[in-house]
Each structure stands twice: as C-alpha cells, then as structure tokens.
Amino acid sequence: MRRGRSVEQFLGPVGSSDRPGVRYAEVRAARTSYEVWVHAVEDAGHEGFLDLDAFPPFDQDAEEEDFGQLLGRAEDPQVALVLAEERTGAVRGRWVSPGVVQDEYRDFVRAGRPSGTSPDGHPWA
Numbered sequence: 001m002r003r004g005r006s007v008e009q010f011l012g013p014v015g016s017s018d019r020p021g022v023r024y025a026e027v028r029a030a031r032t033s034y035e036v037w038v039h040a041v042e043d044a045g046h047e048g049f050l051d052l053d054a055f056p057p058f059d060q061d062a063e064e065e066d067f068g069q070l071l072g073r074a075e076d077p078q079v080a081l082v083l084a085e086e087r088t089g090a091v092r093g094r095w096v097s098p099g100v101v102q103d104e105y106r107d108f109v110r111a112g113r114p115s116g117t118s119p120d121g122h123p124w125a
Contacts, residue, residue, distance in 0.1 A: 012124025
C-alpha cells in the first residue's frame with residue numbers, strides 16, 4: 001500500500017436468493033491518506049465472467065461513477081486496514097492485491113455460492 005497500490009478483500013454474499021449480490025472491501029492510497037471503500041455489486045458472474053468491477057452496482061440507484069461507499073480515511077495504511085476491518089468485518093491476513101479478489105469470487109462461484117462460510121471455512125464478513 002505504501003507504493004500507492006490498493007488492497008482488496010472479498011466479503012461474500014449480500015441480498016437474497018431473489019436478488020443476489022456480493023461485497024468486497026478496498027483500501028486505496030489517496031493523495032495524502034488512505035481511503036476505505038466497500039463495494040456491493042449484483043452477483044452477475046460465472047466462471048467465464050469474474051470481473052467484479054464490471055458488475056452492476058447492487059444499489060440500482062447508485063451512479064456508476066460513484067460506485068462503492070467511502071467508509072473513511074486514515075493517514076496511516078495500518079490504521080486504514082483496521083478501520084476497514086472494523087467497518088466491514090474484513091479479516092486480517094485475507095487482504096489481496098488488486099485483481100486477486102476476482103479469483104476469490106471465482107472460488108465462491110465454484111463452491112456453489114455458499115452463504116454460511118467461505119470456501120476456506122471462515123465465516124463471511
């Protein structure tokens with residue numbers, strides 16, 4: 001993160017069986033701080049389509065440019081991670097580089113979109 005790269009974490013399912021969605025958290029470097037974001041998107045993917053950034057926002061009233069919800073800012077990257085974990089239920093040790101969250105979504109899809117626990121046995125955030 002100190003090099004200006006984001007970290008992300010797949011948080012699991014949201015919504016209902018009639019309207020499924022998924023969430024993921026992101027901590028990104030801003031000009032003089034680190035921003036904590038949570039994204040909720042429609043669960044519109046399959047094994048051949050995993051790009052969460054291309055999925056429609058779960059909140060259908062959200063503008064595409066305003067995709068995601070800013071949860072807070074911190075001057076220190078470690079403080080930003082703690083803030084993200086407190087606000088989203090993210091788990092230390094499960095943060096990944098940008099783009100890897102799509103691999104985690106693929107694991108979720110392959111596991112049959114489990115609602116109770118993640119494919120690695122941890123509860124969803």
